[in-house]
Amino acid sequence: MALLPTVKQLLAMEPEGQDVTVRGWVRTKRETKQSVFIEINDGSCLSNIQAVVDALLVKEEAVKNTLLRVSTGASVEVHGALVPSPAKGQKAEVSVRTIELIGEAPADRYPLQKKAHSLEFLRELAHLRVRTNTFGAVARVRNAMAFAIHRFFQERGFYYVHTPIITTSDAEGAGAMFQVTTLDLEALAKSGGPVEYDKDFFGKKAYLTVSGQLNVETYCQALSRVYTFGPTFRAENSNTTRHLAEFWMIEPEVAFAGLADNIALATEFIQFLVSTALTDCAEDIAFFDQRIQPGLRESLEKVAQTPFTHMTYTDAIRELETSHAEFEFKPYWGCDLQSEHEKFITEKVVRGPVVVTDYPKEIKAFYMKQNSDGKTVAAMDVLVPRFGEIIGGSEREWRLELLEKRIEELGLAKEAYGWYLDLRRFGSTPHSGFGLGFERLLMFVTGMSNIRDVIPYPRAARQAEF
Numbered sequence: 316m317a318l319l320p321t322v323k324q325l326l327a328m329e330p331e332g333q334d335v336t337v338r339g340w341v342r343t344k345r346e347t348k349q350s351v352f353i354e355i356n357d358g359s360c361l362s363n364i365q366a367v368v369d370a371l372l373v374k375e376e377a378v379k380n381t382l383l384r385v386s387t388g389a390s391v392e393v394h395g396a397l398v399p400s401p402a403k404g405q406k407a408e409v410s411v412r413t414i415e416l417i418g419e420a421p422a423d424r425y426p427l428q429k430k431a432h433s434l435e436f437l438r439e440l441a442h443l444r445v446r447t448n449t450f451g452a453v454a455r456v457r458n459a460m461a462f463a464i465h466r467f468f469q470e471r472g473f474y475y476v477h478t479p480i481i482t483t484s485d486a487e488g489a490g491a492m493f494q495v496t497t498l499d500l501e502a503l504a505k506s507g508g509p510v511e512y513d514k515d516f517f518g519k520k521a522y523l524t525v526s527g528q529l530n531v532e533t534y535c536q537a538l539s540r541v542y543t544f545g546p547t548f549r550a551e552n553s554n555t556t557r558h559l560a561e562f563w564m565i566e567p568e569v570a571f572a573g574l575a576d577n578i579a580l581a582t583e584f585i586q587f588l589v590s591t592a593l594t595d596c597a598e599d600i601a602f603f604d605q606r607i608q609p610g611l612r613e614s615l616e617k618v619a620q621t622p623f624t625h626m627t628y629t630d631a632i633r634e635l636e637t638s639h640a641e642f643e644f645k646p647y648w649g650c651d652l653q654s655e656h657e658k659f660i661t662e663k664v665v666r667g668p669v670v671v672t673d674y675p676k677e678i679k680a681f682y683m684k685q686n687s688d689g690k691t692v693a694a695m696d697v698l699v700p701r702f703g704e705i706i707g708g709s710e711r712e713w714r715l716e717l718l719e720k721r722i723e724e725l726g727l728a729k730e731a732y733g734w735y736l737d738l739r740r741f742g743s744t745p746h747s748g749f750g751l752g753f754e755r756l757l758m759f760v761t762g763m764s765n766i767r768d769v770i771p772y773p774r775a776a777r778q779a780e781f
């Protein structure tokens with residue numbers, strides 16, 4: 316089947332009266348004495364195309380009957396001529412010759428009538444909300460960013476690696492994992508007996524992965540530059556606007572790279588993605604700028620052009636301690652940075668993205684390279700205004716003895732990390748990587764303030780509808 320031009324493609328054409336077909340969903344229908352104007356959207360872009368049914372045609376009995384049932388949300392197919400539009404703000408419109416109603420959307424039942432609906436209300440309609448301007452724009456930007464991520468790495472000699480979803484190791488060593496089992500929990504509860512994991516599907520406890528990092532590190536130690544991009548899962552019970560139980564993460568890993576290389580890559584990556592959004596999604600970004608986050612475009616332009624500020628954790632704590640700001644959690648050296656602290660640093664101190672490095676080892680994962688001060692690790696988080704952490708990464712501890720010692724200190728099950736330790740036993744190299752939360756990136760680029768609104772079907776505590 317030859318695909319017909321989309322609305323986006325039609326709107327890019329020179330209108331010369333050529334024959335066109337438009338298929339899509341009705342956004343609005345407006346009647347004047349002379350004509351009926353139908354705004355049709357097919358999701359290919361934010362703009363609708365206007366279909367004009369003139370008075371002569373409206374008088375035809377069949378057309379009149381069809382038009383009665385053409386309402387907001389209905390799907391239609393129109394044929395006609397693509398002609399210059401006298402209306403302002405649009406170059407072309409369709410002068411209709413025939414109109415067919417494909418699927419009705421009765422006005423008394425269709426929930427998305429032509430008025431502004433709250434994002435909360437739309438969250439209850441996750442299966443229909445993509446038909447609104449906001450969620451259509453989010454979906455298109457999400458697509459563009461996913462594609463740009465692959466382009467960024469492919470153009471720089473990275474290989475895309477598929478890391479497993481089901482795992483028996485805890486990549487972050489911090490719990491918060493979803494267990495995967497085929498054991499009959501109800502029968503088990505009734506029997507009161509012990510759980511026999513050797514009878515479980517994998518013969519031992521298994522989980523959904525919290526990160527592809529450990530697996531991608533093994534490929535890094537052979538292919539040098541790699542990345543994984545896939546879903547990850549965290550059973551964090553935090554009901555916040557920046558946490559999901561299921562989110563997508565991009566994790567590059569580079570052999571022979573230190574912390575400074577890692578910071579440079581992360582910065583170039585974010586700036587590339589922001590620039591791509593500004594050029595490839597200009598219409599959608601203009602919409603977010605107008606309707607969701609005033610000033611968005613200008614702030615993105617600045618991010619794309621300005622080098623990121625760097626700051627050590629110790630300096631960040633000093634800024635917080637000497638700020639005299641009121642914090643719910645009092646900052647002190649050794650504390651985990653809370654989102655209020657991250658917001659303060661990015662919004663009040665730096666006024667833009669900031670790379671914070673060298674965190675205390677106690678608040679970071681076991682695999683991070685230990686600094687010679689004995690207290691901190693070669694970690695880097697990229698923080699941004701509005702919601703804080705967007706990237707977390709580090710140079711990895713590549714020295715076998717130090718890594719083994721850290722695993723023991725933290726009381727982690729060393730046997731489970733045997734294969735990971737092998738990377739340090741055989742041909743070990745310095746290497747570094749990071750994880751970018753894909754939905755956090757989308758919040759950053761679109762200005763949307765709730766992470767549940769940048770993923771089609773959000774999964775969070777007590778929320779797995781659709």
Ligand code: 4AD
Nearest residue numbers: 526528558559562566705706707708749750752755
């Ligand atoms: O800082 P995190 O936990 O780092 C890792 O998982 C490392 N293994 C990454 C690496 O070095 N390869 O998570 C990385 C990023 C965070 O900065 C954040 O953007 C996002 O993942 N993230 C979440 N996004 C949505 N919901 C959650 N519950 C998230 N937890 C982390």
Ligand code: MG
Nearest residue numbers: 696704706707
């Ligand atoms: Mg983190």
